[in-house]
Amino acid sequence: MFEVYLILVTCFLLPICYLITNSLISIYHQVKTLMNIKKSTIYINNKNVLYLAKIYIHRKQWLDCITMIEFYMTQIVINETTTIVQYYNYIALCYQSINMYTIAKKYYLKAYQQEPLNKHILKNLANIYKLSGDIENANKTDQKLIELNEYQDI
Structure with missing residues (x-):
């Protein structure tokens, strides 16, 4: 036993x-x-900044993440648009997590302007529109996402 x-x-x-x-x-x-x-x-490269952002997000230290990314956006020369898009996406995610949807929408739109064919950004943008109550723009963004999916399936 x-x-x-x-x-x-x-x-x-x-x-x-x-x-x-x-x-x-x-x-x-x-x-x-x-x-x-x-x-x-x-010198801190962009890869390390993004890794630190993930650490802050995982620990739910939203304001630390926002401050760090915005500081390094002004300090580091960014050669790739994908890096700046990731920065905008992380900042918007942090603002969305603390229920500041208007500011999050602003950063998602900045990311969308840099890469309008990025599915992840379109999905986040549609989600923030839904959270902020803007159903019309959410539907338009969902439609763009559907069209992008159909175009890439061809």
């Missing part, structure tokens, strides 16, 4: 240990990246 109890306890604790270990590994990688970036304060 005692052996059955031990087996049941082990079966219950193993998944918990696995989840805790994965979380600790993730935190270790985040801290390691932050330390590497602190050491090289002269």
Whole structure:
């Protein structure tokens, strides 16, 4: 009987240990990246800024994420439009998460102006229109997304 109890306890604790270990590994990688970036304060590339933004978003530190991205948008020379679009998308996601839909819509529209054929941006833009109560623009954006899907399926 005692052996059955031990087996049941082990079966219950193993998944918990696995989840805790994965979380600790993730935190270790985040801290390691932050330390590497602190050491090289002269130049931070766009890849590291986007990684930091994901860390802030994962930790639900919306205002820290917004501040950091907007700071690096003015400091870093951005050669790729996809990077600036990702910056706008992350900023809009942060504003959307703190229920500031008007500002989020502004940043989603900036991202849309840079890449009007990006499905992810169109989906986010339609979602923010729905959240802010602008059903007409949400339907127009959904229609653009449908047309884009049909065009790419051809």
